[in-house]
Amino acid sequence: MTVTFADLTTMRVGGPIGRLMVAETSAQAVEAAREADAAGDPLLVMGGGSNLVVGDTGWEGTVIRMASGEFDVAGDRVVAAAGVDWDRLVRASIEAGLAGLEALSGIPGSVGGTPVQNVGAFGTLTSDLLESISVYDRETRTVDRWTPDRCGFGSHRQSVFKHSDRWLVLEVTFRLRRGSQSKPIEYAELAHKLGIEVAGTAPVTDVREAVMALRRNKRMVLDPDDHDTWSVGSFFINPVLAEVPVRASECPQYFDIKGTKLSAGWLIHRAGFPPGYGTQWGNGAVALSSRHALAVTNRGGATTADIMKFAAHIREGVEACFDIRLGPECDLVNCSF
Ligand SMILES: Cc1cc2nc3c(=O)[nH]c(=O)nc-3n(C[C@H](O)[C@H](O)[C@H](O)COP(=O)(O)OP(=O)(O)OC[C@H]3O[C@@H](n4cnc5c(N)ncnc54)[C@H](O)[C@@H]3O)c2cc1C
Structure with missing residues (x-):
């Protein structure tokens, strides 16, 4: 059966996919990209399809869907493969006693998608917490580890990855903080929901709960029935x-x-x-x-x-x-x- 982008994206539109490669590991993603490039096949990389709209004619070449689901918590670092579900990682980091990602709760998509548009919510940006990214470069055909200064973050929702298909994000390392209390909450709506003053702090579990409630109210948490x-x-x-x-x-x-x-x-x-x-x-x-x-x-x-x-x-x-x-x-x- 032909898979379409309507099947794989949260907007649920878009035509057929020529050749779908589901990459369960970073090595598989690199191999699939090398193969497509060697064959001169147009290549599109995707994660959760939550920030992607593809035309009704679809994509005639190869689509690599990042489905690598491994992550590891070591000290105050979280290392996650690109295919890990983003909110699963946020929840796991909180359960492991780490603070930092709580304001980014409930955002759909994959870990690998977060640096692409420097995902952010309620005053926290991915780039605030990023330590390094493992990247496959289709031009040099090498895998390299980048620090955030190479990623072109700065202006709203921008990065070098955003308008380029040169790189595949394979793995992301976040440097978080051991502790159960959030950083000062500067976002008034969130502070209000938590019942604290702006710039006050709160337990990270409460912040996650408040963020999820605010997002649900704005219909910003995926619900297939809604x-x-x-x-x-x-x-x-x-x-x-x-x-x-x-x-x-x-x-x-x-x-x-x-x-x-x-x-x-x-x-x-x-x-x-x-x-x-x-x-x-x-x-x-x-x-x-x-x-x-x-x-x-x-x-x-x-x-x-x-x-x-x-x-x-x-x-x-x-x-x-x-x-x-x-x-x-x-x-x-x-x-x-
Ligand atoms: C209900 C809803 C709420 C949202 N709320 C927020 C929010 O609060 N804040 C926010 O910033 N965004 C939000 N988003 C947007 C979206 O969730 C994020 O941009 C998310 O990070 C996209 O990840 P993805 O894996 O779904 O990317 P995809 O949609 O699969 O891809 C998006 C782009 O990234 C590229 N890409 C994806 N993975 C990789 C990779 N591993 N390597 C290289 N390129 C890659 C794709 O080629 C494409 O150009 C929301 C979306 C929805 C549907």
């Missing part, structure tokens, strides 16, 4: 601008090393697209999540073409209102809007 979670999380990226247009001056603004970061969710909502928008638009197969204006969701039966059409509609509305052009946060392969 179309609000048939998404890639935030579809649009928060724009980083050298200059904020006057029309957008009321939008929440944050520092970014490349300029000023604006809230895409605020722009979308204020441009006339509140959470839930879309069920009455087009064929109704795509809509914003009922709890989150940034999440484009598949209401069931959507195609990638439907998703692209809807995303273009939102982008045009925001551009007309604020003179700001939104781009995707997820990886779009063989499709665009």
